Structure formats: structure tokens, C-alpha cells
Amino acid sequence: MTSEQLFIKRLLDAADAKGISKIFSKGEYLIKEGQVEQSIYFIEAGAVRVFHVTEFEEQTIRFGYEGSIITSLSSFITGKASEFYIEALRKSTVKIIQKQLLLEIVNESTETLRQYNKLLEGLIIQQMEREIDLLTESPAKRLQRVLARSPNLFQEIPLKYIASYLRMTPETLSRIRNS
């Protein structure tokens, strides 16, 4: 196991001990815009998306499926109102790990602190990948990049949300896939 996996296992054991697990039905929100994020979520089963609402559209920025850890990160860190929604895309079983519990585990030992750092570093690297995605002009290349890191995307997530994530219309996405 990598140190990130060790850390996540430690988190889940703690969450199990406290027994905070919840089932969200399709369309339910884990968090809404304006609320302060108090938790991180481990997706045991199902799929969720993180999105931002603008005047003109809903912009999907991230997905979570079985085995993912997800949260409205900026709100979780700063304690300010979330600018994002997290929505269950189908019936999803979610383990909820509250900030307090997370911090207790992080501060247990230098080892857990190191593991937590690894987890955050991983997140930063993912964000940089995403930044390159958004700077990639060709829609086909954007799709290739995403499929390279998430080969099962189309099995997990409805097409219209993938299109939103890739900043293209569902029509364009269908065309690229079929060509």
C-alpha cells in the first residue's frame, strides 16, 4: 500500500468506528453552495459530481466514484461558504469523515502527518493536470487526456456531465467519440 492508501484506510477505520455512513439518492446533494464544508467524503458505491453554477450554466469540475475521496475543498480548508455543489449522480453510499476526526488522525503521529501531506500533494498534482486540460485547445486531446487517467469514465458518468467537465457540448463529445 502507498502511504496515501494507508492513510485512507486509517480514516475509514475511524469512520467505521464512529459509524457515519449515509445513502444519498440520485439528485441529492452532499453539500450545497453557501454552506460551509465540514467533512470529507469517501464514496463507497455510486458516483458524484462537483459543480459550480454561473449565470449561464452548471460547470462540472470533478467526479467521484467508487473509492474516491471528495469534498468541497476550498470551503473545507478555509471554513468559508462553499462555491460548489456536490450531487449524487445515482444512489450512492458515502462515508462521512468530519473535519475534527480527520485532524485528530492527522495529528496522531508524524507518520500520519506525512501520509496526509502525501494525500494533499496528490491533490495538487491532479489540479495541475486539470489546469493543463483546460489549456488544451483541441477537444479531442482534452478527451484523450482525461481518458488516460480515468479509463472507466463513460461507464461511471452520464455523457452530459463529462461534456461539461471537458468544456464542450454533448454533441461535440458524441462526435469525437464516434470518429
Add this chain to the structure above:
Amino acid sequence: MQIENNKLIDDLLRRMESCKRIVKEFESLPINKLQFKKGERWSALECLEHLNLYGDFYLVEIEKRIITNPRKNVSTKFKSGILGNYFANLMEVKDGKITKMKSPKDKNPSRSPLSITTISRFLKQQERLVTLLNQCRSIDLSKTRAAISLTNLIKLRLGDTLRFYCYHIERHVLQAQRALEEQGQMIRELERRQLGHG
């Protein structure tokens, strides 16, 4: 109709402020209440989504007219055009009466189930509109023309477009409010009858 730019904008801003206050309160209501439909009539969320679809057109159009505006010999008095005045008056709610109107197919919101994000999008559009209205204070609202969503054959004076658009928002926010009120009355009536039987 003839009016100082600032007076017109202040009036429209006041109307939009009151719309915002009303819709803000929707945020705390349960989703099934917001989605509730009485027959063919629109739910509260459908009223707001209808406005969002209009906003997609008008916010872009108004912004374009502001940006491309030549700022010389600006008159800050607005004189309404005949057609523009007619359309704006048609939209305005008078004495709290909402006259029935048919809405164009592409602005019909009853196609997909709507969620709480409809409210959030509406409030963001309102924020944008307030900024645009304030920018309009120093623009010639009579000489500047703007398209309307109904047809691309005519353009209206920007001041009339603003009036038309804001009155339209007021109309459907009121409609949304009424949809919720009627529902409250129906529930109370049902409760009363049940009590009567018990």
C-alpha cells in the same frame, strides 16, 4: 414616456431588489414545494427557469450594447419609443393582475426536472443585471438599440429593452410567489377538511 436615465435605472433597480428579496426566501423551502405544479400551471422553479432562459439572451445582448456603445454626445434623458413602450407596458404587472400570455417554445421550462440550482442561477443573473443597469446610467438609452428575443426583425431602444426585461422578471417572480401561496392555501384547506371528518 420621458425620464432621466438615473430615475429610470433607480426604479428598475428597486424592482429587481424586491424580486431578489422574494426569491432569496425560496432558498429555504423544501424542493417538492418549489416543484409543485397545479395542473398545467408552472411551478415556482419553472417560473424562475423561464426567466433564466430569457436571461441567457438578454444579459448577453445588453452587455454587448454597453460595450460597443460610442460614448459621445450622450443624452442622459430617455424617451421611450412607440413600439418599445407598447411591449414594456404589455409586460408590466398592473394592480397585481397577471394577464395570461403564451410563451415561446424555446423559453418553456417544463422539459426537465428542476433543482435548487435554478434559484442559484437566477440570483447570479440578477447580480449581473444590477451591474449592467448601473453601467447604463451613462449611456444614451434612446439612441442605443438592442434586439429583443421575440423577433430579430426589430430592435428597441435600449431603455425600452431594459424596461421590458425587468418588468418580465417582476411578472414571473410574482407568479412564482403566487404558485407557492396557492399551494399553502390548498394544504390548509385539506387540513381543515380532514379535521372536520375527524
